[in-house]
Amino acid sequence: MPNVMIPAAVRADVETLWAFHDLRHEPRAVDVCIGLGGHDLGVADYTADLYLEGLFGQIVFTGANAPTTIDVFPQGEAFGYRDHAIARGVPAEAVLVEPAATNTSENLEYSRKVLAEHDIEPSSVLLVSHPYQQRRAFATCRVVWPEVDVLCVSRPLGLDAYVATIGDADRVVDMLVGETQRLSLYADRGFIAHEEPVPDDVVGAFDRLVTAGYTSRLVEDRRPIDA
Numbered sequence: 143m144p145n146v147m148i149p150a151a152v153r154a155d156v157e158t159l160w161a162f163h164d165l166r167h168e169p170r171a172v173d174v175c176i177g178l179g180g181h182d183l184g185v186a187d188y189t190a191d192l193y194l195e196g197l198f199g200q201i202v203f204t205g206a207n208a209p210t211t212i213d214v215f216p217q218g219e220a221f222g223y224r225d226h227a228i229a230r231g232v233p234a235e236a237v238l239v240e241p242a243a244t245n246t247s248e249n250l251e252y253s254r255k256v257l258a259e260h261d262i263e264p265s266s267v268l269l270v271s272h273p274y275q276q277r278r279a280f281a282t283c284r285v286v287w288p289e290v291d292v293l294c295v296s297r298p299l300g301l302d303a304y305v306a307t308i309g310d311a312d313r314v315v316d317m318l319v320g321e322t323q324r325l326s327l328y329a330d331r332g333f334i335a336h337e338e339p340v341p342d343d344v345v346g347a348f349d350r351l352v353t354a355g356y357t358s359r360l361v362e363d364r365r366p367i368d369a
Contacts, residue, residue, distance in 0.1 A: 144311070146310070148301065148311050148315070152351060152354055152356075154347075155347035155348075155350050156315055156347075158344060158347040159322055160301045162277070163318065163322075164276060164296075165276045165277060165294055167276075167280075169195075169268060169295050170197065171196075171198065172197065172198050172264070172267060172293070173198065173200070173264035173265055174198060174202065174264040174266075174267050175189055175192060175200070175267070175269075176267060176268070176269050176270070177223055177227075178204060178246065178249050178272070178279060179204055179205015179206070179220050179249065180205065180275075181308075182307070182308065183222075184307060185223060185271065185272065188296065188297035188298075189223070189227060190226075190231065191230075193236065194230075200257075201237045202253045203220040203223040203227070203237060204241075206218050206242055206244050207219060218241045220240055220243075221241060224239050238257070238260065240252045240256045247282055247285075247333060250282060250286040264290060265290060266290060267287070267292050268294075269293065270295055271294055271296055273296040274321045276296055277325055278321055278334060280293075281329070285332070285334055285335050312356070315351065316357070317359055318351075319352060319357070319359060320358075320360055324361065325337065
């Protein structure tokens with residue numbers, strides 16, 4: 143059975159990473175919203191919420207499949223998100239689907255192409271992502287699509303509430319650790335924009351969580367993050 147509680151021994155470090163990845167962007171009116179695919183239907187839920195609030199009139203859901211999502215979304219993540227948003231009351235004509243992307247750069251590049259094919263050239267974009275993905279999604283957009291005014295948000299849930307929706311605390315912690323590593327590694331490789339140096343408390347939390355065994359989402363070379 144998956145662990146559904148953050149272990150007390152690592153909780154403070156997990157909370158440090160959780161807070162670090164939250165950009166605290168406030169949703170506002172934009173031209174287009176892009177829902178980034180994955181295992182978490184909360185992305186589709188929050189996108190639908192914001193659409194129904196009138197913040198935008200056009201949505202792109204983007205994502206193919208990963209081994210962890212193919213059973214949940216047999217037609218692909220983007221199609222699964224689209225169907226869920228429509229069931230929530232979003233009109234089908236407001237949703238475009240990009241079903242081929244397998245990483246965040248492709249999510250943005252391919253979504254841009256889909257929009258262009260429909261003669262839509264937005265000047266402002268709202269990304270809806272998983273909570274732990276906010277910083278990397280935002281930094282990726284700054285490289286892939288620098289012309290747009292971009293914000294990145296996630297469904298507003300606290301750490302424990304989010305873990306409860308996923309049903310697996312270890313998976314959430316592994317993702318937080320992996321995303322933290324990717325910020326430095328991918329910036330060095332030019333995949334994402336460089337940010338300010340990672341704060342010392344985040345570096346310490348990352349190192350302790352790696353030592354505690356939360357390593358399944360580290361990139362293959364398992365480099366430490368840069369302070």
